[in-house]
Amino acid sequence: SGQIRPLVAGNWKMNGMKASAAEFGKIMAGAGDLWPKTDLMICPPATLAVTFAAVAVGSKVEIGGQDCHAKPSGAHTGDISAEMLADAGCKAVIVGHSERRADHKESNADVKAKAEAAWRAGLTAIVCVGEQRAERESGKTLDVVGGQLAGSLPDGATVANLVVAYEPVWAIGTGLTPTPADVAEVHAFIRKTLVGRFGAAGAGVRILYGGSVKPSNAKELLTITDVNGALVGGASLKATDFLGIAEVY
Numbered sequence: 001s002g003q004i005r006p007l008v009a010g011n012w013k014m015n016g017m018k019a020s021a022a023e024f025g026k027i028m029a030g031a032g033d034l035w036p037k038t039d040l041m042i043c044p045p046a047t048l049a050v051t052f053a054a055v056a057v058g059s060k061v062e063i064g065g066q067d068c069h070a071k072p073s074g075a076h077t078g079d080i081s082a083e084m085l086a087d088a089g090c091k092a093v094i095v096g097h098s099e100r101r102a103d104h105k106e107s108n109a110d111v112k113a114k115a116e117a118a119w120r121a122g123l124t125a126i127v128c129v130g131e132q133r134a135e136r137e138s139g140k141t142l143d144v145v146g147g148q149l150a151g152s153l154p155d156g157a158t159v160a161n162l163v164v165a166y167e168p169v170w171a172i173g174t175g176l177t178p179t180p181a182d183v184a185e186v187h188a189f190i191r192k193t194l195v196g197r198f199g200a201a202g203a204g205v206r207i208l209y210g211g212s213v214k215p216s217n218a219k220e221l222l223t224i225t226d227v228n229g230a231l232v233g234g235a236s237l238k239a240t241d242f243l244g245i246a247e248v249y
């Protein structure tokens, strides 16, 4: 990972109530010790993003959204734009999470449009890619990830505006993880792809691993070459677990 500063981002998914501010407070309290070595981010549900962003001002935790619409505003009931997330104090937004690709049938083209929306609003796009179990078992992982990168990443990536998260679908929320060798292979492939497409910027874009990261496996998974941090689901809901993961750097 060289001089790239790692990012450990927590995806709370559809979890969290007002009372979760206490757990978020513990994350903020622990973040100062980890910074400037490691950047920390929490992506809470939109209902909490505004208040979390407000209390996080001056802390070392940034707030991100979990999804955005491609358009800045309009007749799209239930959707939230990247501009709204930025207005709420978010600095980033996850796009193309496998749960969005599955639950909401989001295509690579949809994800690309959302990443472009993120950039339009001044947010970092955290673009998720990853193979399904059957794809890995049939040896198609790099083809699938390559296709997702080609289709989901807009032109114009910079070190600041793009983060790529490699999240094997079969590893999300299952307790299963790829071997370190398999993680290394995919991250090296993503790095090569980013450099080929974006040149020097591609060499500095952070590539996160996601899928059942917890404190006990964080060291093994997150210190692999070209793994520049983690996208953490379940374990990000508990401050001690989330901070325990970030402490490996």
Ligand code: PEP
Pocket (backbone or CB within 6 Å): 011, 167, 171, 172, 173, 174, 210, 211, 212, 213, 231, 232, 233, 234, 235
């Ligand atoms: C995720 O959904 O981004 C994720 C990595 O989930 P978990 O850590 O719970 O596997």
